Amino acid sequence: MHVPVEQTESRAAGPPPILGYRLILPDDWEQIPLRHGTEDAVRRILDESFRHIPAGSPPDKVNVFKRELERRFRTAVARVQDSNALDLYLPVRSTSDVNLGASIIVSETLLPRARGQAWPRSEPTDVALHLLSQDGVENADLSSGEIDGALAVRREHIAEADSKKGADLPSRRVDYIVSVPEDPNRWFVAAFSTVGGSHPRDELADALVEWFDAVMATLRWRRE
Template sequence: MPTEQTEPATTAGALVTGYRLILPDDWAQIPLRHGTEEAVRSILDEAFRRIPPGSPEDKVGPYKRELERRFRAAVRRVQEGNALDLYLPVKSADNVNLGASIVVSETLLPRRHEQTAHVEPTDVAVQLLVNDGADNIDLSSGELDGALAVRREHVADADLDRGADLGSRRVEYIVSVPDDPDRWFTAAFSTVGGGDPRDELADALVEWFDAVMATLRWRRG
């Protein structure tokens, strides 16, 4: 079913007020500006309901506390990046953990009033993507719902300090928001695959994310 950004991510007078992405029902949306606690609580309650009835309380209690601690910590880390939404595959009926996530955010570039030369959105996007110095980046460009989109893919090493125990395959779409060249929409996908970010599961999930991004549609006020 369509998942729609309801937080108006816009400046006064802008026509684009949000976005829509079509995701499977087993992916849950966690809005990070408003309604975060309600979404987190609903996801945790659903996870706790999957615990088999009659399980010993001395095992269930610590498990639930640790699950909640880890989950809330992960959400907080994303919130600290000032993102709009976090999507996680948390409703799988067969309890398969895909080890994947999608983080949606928005970037507003500083306005340079003294600059007279026109800067193409493509030039700005490429500069943003390559400035971090990461190696082995796959970079391409195209359009999504009529807007310039730059796709960036790479493999990131494990980072224990940030809670990443395994390396991950990462794909980012940075999209120029229509009618405002200083605004950029970013959807960042990450997966550990089956334990190796270059394995067949990771490949399949990257293809799936590309298909999800093809459903991007702007929400206009």
Template sequence: MQPDQTETTTERGGGDNDAPQAPVTGYRVLLPSEWAQIPLRHGTEDAVRRVLDEAFARIPADGPQDKIGPYKRELERRFRASVADAQRSKALDLYLPVKPMGDFTVGASILVSESVVPRRAGERHPAAEPTEVAVQLLARDGVEDADLSSGDIDGALAVRREHVAAAAPAKGAEVASRRVEYVLSVPDDPERWFVAAFSTVGGGDPRDELAEALVEWFDAVMANFRWSRA
């Protein structure tokens, strides 16, 4: 499943409303220009190099060279570590804010992945109801005390989970983070599920006003999510 970030949409109007639609081949999300997409299966290095080159170009050329060099190396190390961590999760795409939004750089990310529902031998489709399957997928990581809700996004069942993840220094998470995941059933393919996972540290507190505003922003992004079809 490939992403499509163009801002144009194709209206599906006229004709028979019951006519079959073309199969889903990808998805479309609208993000501000400050965010960059890092594909994690193909073209990763080109995307990483482009983001780093743009970041390095914003560093004042007349700055102290004994500080610029170490800063660049540390910036590249951290950025590549984030991408490598996302690749280990076998995700599809990583989205990061790579430019300041206003007067500050947002500490947040969006990780897009796919999940396949396991089934017993001989089963054509999962036996459970779609909402139950989505909740089971979210429950795989053992998160408790999460807020769950469900709805519809571009004709697909969507289950939303929100929670605060505690700091886990051993896993590279130095501070707690606010997380929101959307699990969407892929149309016409009951075994495939699309997952968009948003994470932010807010302004240092995952429950502060900045975190609240960013969660609302991500909800708006997902409200405008659309499937791409052949």
């Protein structure tokens, strides 16, 4: 799982630079890289989904189902790609009859530079809160801590349905924004979303949020 790195000048002696990250997820979650290898991942997931179509199903209905599933899936992936994210994770091989209606989007945020100057020196927590405030979310629950030695700010809120953004139902959102070690201008962002079973604050949503917090505790940096 690779996070692109730009190196514009040689580094002084010190810890190897961060080249990527690792998360531990169950086998029924698939990674879709959004910078390279996207088509291979999409094709593999679709082919796996098609194999679960019951044998003997009417061919005309099967073909309609396949086309519609592929259209919706590719549209969803393209929408996330447009946000310039790095990776998309989806539960595509669940063995239960429960539709988790969940996703994880991983991206990288670079602090803006004014006239070529670096971001003014500020407390990392203040910088993280500034980045989180840029999307206008209100009434969110905020907390902070450390993951693998790096500052992490956690935000949880309910997002209303917005069909224009492909969100037909309200969802529970949990965002982690984590400072990349030895590089104060780079931040790792993991955004989790679930519609729950029937409501974004039902028992299924609660369980999935708790699960995502456990997943984020597995975050480790990948160095040279």
